[in-house]
Amino acid sequence: xxxxxxxxADALHRALDGAGDEVEVSVSRQTAEWLARIVDARSRGQxxxxxxxxxxxxxxxxxxLLGVSRPQVRKFMDEGKLGFRMxxxxxxxxxxxxxxxxxxxxGRHHKGMxxxxxxxxxLGLFE
Numbered sequence: 001x002x003x004x005x006x007x008x009a010d011a012l013h014r015a016l017d018g019a020g021d022e023v024e025v026s027v028s029r030q031t032a033e034w035l036a037r038i039v040d041a042r043s044r045g046q047x048x049x050x051x052x053x054x055x056x057x058x059x060x061x062x063x064x065l066l067g068v069s070r071p072q073v074r075k076f077m078d079e080g081k082l083g084f085r086m087x088x089x090x091x092x093x094x095x096x097x098x099x100x101x102x103x104x105x106x107g108r109h110h111k112g113m114x115x116x117x118x119x120x121x122x123l124g125l126f127e
Contacts, residue, residue, distance in 0.1 A: 004028045049095075056085075056092040065098050076101065 008031040015025035027035070038048050049065065062082070063070045073093075076082040081104075083097035119125075 005031065051095050055095040057095060057098065059084075059091050059093065062093045062098050066102065 008027040011025050011027055015023040041048050047064065057065065059073045059077070060070050063073045066073065073082065074091075077084050077091065077093070082093060082101050084091045084093045086092075
């Protein structure tokens with residue numbers, strides 16, 4: 001995997017070293033899929049965040065990543081739903097904690113939708 005990524009990164013850099021507004025490059029399918037997801041997200045106006053292994057964000061940045069307000073992030077922190085550490089008087093939230101929280105909420109939403117679907121079927125409310 002790492003060899004493929006190194007090869008793809010080298011190919012991208014070589015292509016970008018040339019002149020002009022457009023480039024042609026050959027990369028692995030996996031890299032092409034990652035690039036497509038990034039471009040798709042940006043075309044929809046979404047933020048794309050690329051971090052290193054132990055990146056941390058501020059509560060405001062976490063709020064933007066989660067699509068909630070900063071006070072809501074502080075509430076999640078106070079409730080223990082979102083891990084953080086203090087740096088002096090400032091809060092820092094590991095990006096892994098943000099991702100774990102997103103996965104947890106997705107799971108809760110999925111379970112809720114399953115329950116709603118079951119109730120609709122039980123009550124004969126389906127279309």
